[in-house]
Amino acid sequence: MRVFSSLRVRIAFSYALLLAVVLVLMNTYFLTASRDMIFTSKHTLIRNQAAIMETALADFDDLSIDDVSQVMARLDVDESMRVVIMDDDGILLYDTTDSAGGSYYADFFQQNASRALGGYDVISLRFSEGVFYSSALLPVIRDGAVIGAVYVHEGDAQQGAILVGLQSTIKSISILVTALSVFIVALILWTVMRRISSILRAIKLVREGEYNYRISVGGNDELALLGEEFNSLTDRLRDTDEIRRRFVADASHELKTPLASIRLLSDSILNNDGMDPDTVREFVTDIGNESERLARTTEKLMTLTRLDNNIIAERASVDMREVATDTLHMLRPLAASRGLTIESALDGGCFVLATRDEVYMIILNLTENAIKYNTPGGSVCVKLTREAEHSILTVDDTGIGVPEADMPHIFDRFYRVDKARSREAGGSGLGLSLVRDAALGLGGSVTAENRRDGGMRFRVRLPLYIAPE
Ligand code: ADP
Numbered sequence: 001m002r003v004f005s006s007l008r009v010r011i012a013f014s015y016a017l018l019l020a021v022v023l024v025l026m027n028t029y030f031l032t033a034s035r036d037m038i039f040t041s042k043h044t045l046i047r048n049q050a051a052i053m054e055t056a057l058a059d060f061d062d063l064s065i066d067d068v069s070q071v072m073a074r075l076d077v078d079e080s081m082r083v084v085i086m087d088d089d090g091i092l093l094y095d096t097t098d099s100a101g102g103s104y105y106a107d108f109f110q111q112n113a114s115r116a117l118g119g120y121d122v123i124s125l126r127f128s129e130g131v132f133y134s135s136a137l138l139p140v141i142r143d144g145a146v147i148g149a150v151y152v153h154e155g156d157a158q159q160g161a162i163l164v165g166l167q168s169t170i171k172s173i174s175i176l177v178t179a180l181s182v183f184i185v186a187l188i189l190w191t192v193m194r195r196i197s198s199i200l201r202a203i204k205l206v207r208e209g210e211y212n213y214r215i216s217v218g219g220n221d222e223l224a225l226l227g228e229e230f231n232s233l234t235d236r237l238r239d240t241d242e243i244r245r246r247f248v249a250d251a252s253h254e255l256k257t258p259l260a261s262i263r264l265l266s267d268s269i270l271n272n273d274g275m276d277p278d279t280v281r282e283f284v285t286d287i288g289n290e291s292e293r294l295a296r297t298t299e300k301l302m303t304l305t306r307l308d309n310n311i312i313a314e315r316a317s318v319d320m321r322e323v324a325t326d327t328l329h330m331l332r333p334l335a336a337s338r339g340l341t342i343e344s345a346l347d348g349g350c351f352v353l354a355t356r357d358e359v360y361m362i363i364l365n366l367t368e369n370a371i372k373y374n375t376p377g378g379s380v381c382v383k384l385t386r387e388a389e390h391s392i393l394t395v396d397d398t399g400i401g402v403p404e405a406d407m408p409h410i411f412d413r414f415y416r417v418d419k420a421r422s423r424e425a426g427g428s429g430l431g432l433s434l435v436r437d438a439a440l441g442l443g444g445s446v447t448a449e450n451r452r453d454g455g456m457r458f459r460v461r462l463p464l465y466i467a468p469e
Contacts, residue, residue: 007193007196008189008193011185011189012185012189015181015185019177019178019181023174023177023178026170026173026174027167027170027171027174030170031163031166031167031170034163034166035127035163038127038132038159038163039125039127039132042125042132042134042154042156043123043125043134045134045154046123046125046134046135046136046152046154047121047123047136047138049077049081049136049152049154050136050137050138050150050151050152051138052075053071053072053075053077053083053085053150053152054138054139054140054141054150056071056074056075057071057085057140057147057148057150058140058141058142058147059071059142060142060147061142061147062087062147063085063087063088063093063140063147063148064093065093065094068085068093068094069094072085072094077096078154079096080154080155081096081152081153081154082095082096082151082152082153082154083095083096083150083151083152083153084096084109084150084151084153085140085148085149085150085151086113086148086149086151087147087148088117088146088147088148090113090114090117093148108124108135108137108153109137109151112124112137113137113149115137116137116138116139116149116151117139117146117148117149118139118146119139119141119146120139121136121137121138121139122135122136122137122138123135123136123137124136127160127163130157130160130161130163130164131155131156131157131160132155132156132157132159132160132163133153133154133155133156134153134154134156135151135152135153135154136151136152137149137150137151138150192223195217195218195219195223195227196223198215198217199215199217199223199226199227199230202214202215202227202230202234203230206230206234206237211234211237211238211241212238213234214231214234215227215230215231247413247414250413250414250429251301251414254297254414254428254429255294255297255298257423258290258291258293258294258297259290259294261286261287261290262287262290262291262294265283265284265286265287265290266283266287268283269283269284293428296428297428297430300428300430300431300434301430303361303434304413304430304433304434304437307434307437307438307441308437310441313355313357314355315353315354315355316353316354316355317351317352317353317465317467318351318352318353318354318355318356318358318359318465319350319351320346320350320351320352320359320363320384320391320393320462321346321347321348321350321384323356323359323360323363324344324346324363324382324384324393325344325346326360327360327363327364327367328342328344328363328367328382331364331367331368331371334368334371335371335380338371338374338376339376339377340371340374340376340377340378340379340380341379341380342367342379342380342381342382343379343380343381343382344381344382344383344384345381345382345383345384346382346383346384347384347385347386349386350384350385350386350391350464351391351464351465351466351467352391352442352462352463352464352465353442353463353465354442354462358438358441358442361434361435361438362393362435362438362439362446362460363382363393363395365431365432365434365435366393366395366435366458366460367380367382367395368431369397369431369432369456369458370395370396370397370399370456370458371397372422372425372427373397373399373400373421373425373456374397374398374399374400374455375398375399375400378397378398378399378455379397379398380395380396380397380398381394381395381396381397382394382395382396383395383396386464387461389463389464390444390461390462390463390464391461391462391463391464392459392460392461393459393460393462394457394458394459395456395457395458396451396455396456396457397455397456398453398454398455399454399455399456400455401450401451401454401455401456402417402448402450402456403417404450407448407449407450410432410448411432411433411435411436411446411448412433413429413430413433414428414429414430414433415429415432415433416429432448435458435460439460439461439462442462442463443462443463444460444461444462444463445460445461446458446459446460446461447459
């Protein structure tokens with residue numbers, strides 16, 4: 001049964017079955033139908049022949065050898081036929097004594113003579129060894145009484161030869177068709193299977209990690225399409241794999257750096273017995289800061305993973321003004337510690353369909369960046385406005401801005417313009433990518449631009465949520 005699970009065997013087997021059915025039908029039905037057609041015409045022919053003689057003989061009251069001979073001479077019967085005539089007692093009156101019919105004649109005659117004399121027509125047709133034999137035995141009836149019987153027999157080798165010729169022609173055609181079909185099917189199977197095998201090989205290679213492997217199936221058919229689809233799938237796999245590798249490398253780097261600092265600081269404390277308490281305090285504070293950064297990075301990584309996997313708590317209508325007010329309230333001390341002022345203009349009615357955390361994360365990261373990358377004495381301005389169908393959050397600052405060359409990358413994961421400054425400010429390079437993912441996830445968008453009078457402007461557009469009545 002395993003053999004039949006192969007596509008190649010199944011196709012070949014089905015085709016062979018179909019071919020066999022067609023050939024058998026061609027070799028049997030067609031020939032039988034032709035033979036039956038000839039039989040029908042022979043039946044009419046032999047019966048008519050016998051009927052002509054019967055009509056001629058029915059002119060007499062009694063049949064005598066002389067009368068019969070006269071009639072037969074007048075009728076001028078075809079010499080290839082055997083004609084036998086007998087009277088009502090079964091006594092032979094006339095016989096062409098031709099050998100045609102041979103022993104068959106004797107058998108047939110013996111079996112059927114009495115039936116004919118009883119008033120019945122007996123017709124027999126036979127095809128044997130390339131010859132059509134037809135016999136008719138009819139009673140000669142005068143005024144309702146049987147006065148004898150006439151037997152006509154004919155063996156037609158000519159029509160037989162035509163049928164035999166047809167038979168052998170069909171046989172030759174069958175052999176030719178079979179040979180040609182086997183060749184064509186084998187060729188098609190071979191090419192299709194070769195292409196399928198190349199696709200299978202490619203799948204195996206890509207599964208083993210060879211993302212640069214590309215197949216060229218050739219042609220213009222479904223298999224070629226399959227090959228193209230497979231190639232674009234491999235492209236995507238390669239890209240995803242690349243992103244994953246980079247993410248893992250960046251993430252481990254981000255986690256390793258603070259860990260290395262912690263290790264260095266704690267080793268210094270351990271190996272320096274006579275370290276003065278102020279230095280120890282400073283080192284321990286640094287250790288605390290580094291662990292905090294580690295915790296923040298880990299938290300952001302987890303949020304990113306949650307967003308990637310679409311693990312989102314139930315969304316509901318969230319008032320952005322309320323979240324913004326809370327966030328700004330929380331950040332004011334940080335701004336004040338850096339000599340910055342926070343201004344805000346928050347319109348009401350900015351409801352979005354989200355979780356509170358998503359909105360909070362967007363406002364927090366943008367405002368925190370505006371504070372972190374600002375210059376002393378500067379300001380941060382947070383605005384919330386309503387458009388026809390959107391809620392717009394604008395965060396402006398008077399800080400250092402971002403060089404135009406870096407602008408296209410600032411939303412990438414782990415991307416930092418000034419690494420030293422970012423690390424100093426406790427950044428991980430994940431904040432803006434979180435903002436972008438969250439904004440996109442809410443059906444909105446985020447843009448960044450350098451303001452003409454210095455500093456950055458971030459604009460987030462989120463669709464307004466209108467609660468169903
Ligand atoms: P980070 O944790 O380093 O702040 P983000 O993803 O939040 O990471 O930001 C990516 C980079 O974009 C930052 O490292 C910083 O260089 C730049 N950036 C973000 N916001 C601002 C801003 N308001 N002003 C200037 N540069 C900014």
